[in-house]
Amino acid sequence: MRDFLTLAAFEPEEIRELVVLAGRLEREPEPRALAGKILTLLFLNPSLRTLASSQAAMARLGGSSYVISPGQGTWQLETRPGAVMDGAAAEHIREAIPVLAGFGDALGVRSFARGVDLAAEVADAEFLSMAALSPKPVINLESAIAHPCQGLADWKTLDDLGIPARGGKLVLTWANHPKPLPLAVPATVVQMAAARGMEVAVLRPSAYALPAAVMARARAAADRSGGSVAETDDGAEALRGAHVVYAKSWASPIFYGEEGGGAEAALRAALGHWCVEEAWFRMAAPGARFMHCLPVRRNVVVRDQVLDGPRSAVVLQAHNRLPAMMAVLHRLLRREETR
Numbered sequence: 332m333r334d335f336l337t338l339a340a341f342e343p344e345e346i347r348e349l350v351v352l353a354g355r356l357e358r359e360p361e362p363r364a365l366a367g368k369i370l371t372l373l374f375l376n377p378s379l380r381t382l383a384s385s386q387a388a389m390a391r392l393g394g395s396s397y398v399i400s401p402g403q404g405t406w407q408l409e410t411r412p413g414a415v416m417d418g419a420a421a422e423h424i425r426e427a428i429p430v431l432a433g434f435g436d437a438l439g440v441r442s443f444a445r446g447v448d449l450a451a452e453v454a455d456a457e458f459l460s461m462a463a464l465s466p467k468p469v470i471n472l473e474s475a476i477a478h479p480c481q482g483l484a485d486w487k488t489l490d491d492l493g494i495p496a497r498g499g500k501l502v503l504t505w506a507n508h509p510k511p512l513p514l515a516v517p518a519t520v521v522q523m524a525a526a527r528g529m530e531v532a533v534l535r536p537s538a539y540a541l542p543a544a545v546m547a548r549a550r551a552a553a554d555r556s557g558g559s560v561a562e563t564d565d566g567a568e569a570l571r572g573a574h575v576v577y578a579k580s581w582a583s584p585i586f587y588g589e590e591g592g593g594a595e596a597a598l599r600a601a602l603g604h605w606c607v608e609e610a611w612f613r614m615a616a617p618g619a620r621f622m623h624c625l626p627v628r629r630n631v632v633v634r635d636q637v638l639d640g641p642r643s644a645v646v647l648q649a650h651n652r653l654p655a656m657m658a659v660l661h662r663l664l665r666r667e668e669t670r
């Protein structure tokens with residue numbers, strides 16, 4: 332494994348092996364496995380779980396890490412190709428990434444979608460260009476279209492909860508939010524669950540249908556693993572027999588590039604009822620669980636009753652970010668001779 336950029340780059344069996352490694356490292360700590368190794372973390376956007384789990388994972392494996400948050404004690408960074416740099420940014424990532432990569436053994440980067448060019452962002456063009464600048468392994472800490480560390484942790488969470496892979500049904504539901512959000516998490520969840528071999532239903536208003544390329548990648552994974560992927564705006568149809576309801580808000584591909592504009596905002600304003608509540612689980616499987624990657628807006632995305640009740644797996648999901656990141660780092664950085 333050279334990099335960890337997207338779950339779509341791996342066969343389902345390879346992801347399963349990483350999940351198994353995560354479980355092993357959780358049960359059997361290896362506090363010297365990455366002694367002397369350094370992880371550079373470049374966060375172009377805020378984080379709680381990804382930042383904390385990356386640093387904690389490196390420390391628990393005996394390595395160290397440092398964080399660069401441009402503009403907070405370091406130069407502001409320009410990321411746009413061909414930019415005329417006469418604004419606030421004094422340095423371009425074309426120099427910053429190879430410089431930072433040279434200080435460590437692996438580079439983690441978070442760089443969200445701009446919400447401007449749907450085709451380029453679904454292809455993750457800017458992030459892949461950034462990754463190509465690094466001579467060291469790159470870990471995607473959430474790009475425009477992929478959040479593979481979250482996906483790995485979610486797969487482990489499903490295993491921990493005893494949700495069956497074959498025969499298990501996961502509903503990824505769109506939910507309301509005050510602003511349009513990137514596609515990285517929904518694209519990763521549908522990919523992860525399809526690769527795990529689950530029956531996946533994407534429940535969304537028709538204007539929020541996931542891009543065709545995202546669904547095609549997930550269907551290809553489902554074909555290899557024996558799962559299936561469908562999408563609908565019919566809640567009763569989607570939720571019937573669900574073992575997991577995974578909520579996430581995302582931007583409408585139809586209005587991509589016009590975010591903040593009147594039409595998209597008006598559409599979202601009319602969809603306030605897309606907030607997960609206990610009644611959603613009436614037709615679900617007994618003991619069905621609720622998942623969300625966090626951070627979550629209470630009583631906008633999901634009601635307190637669900638989030639605070641026994642269905643909620645959100646804290647377990649967040650905790651699984653640690654062993655998932657340990658597995659990624661172990662696979663990328665552990666030398667053969669130290670095994």
Ligand code: CP
Nearest residue numbers: 378379380381624625
């Ligand atoms: N789920 C997740 O990636 O959380 P953060 O944005 O806090 O890192």
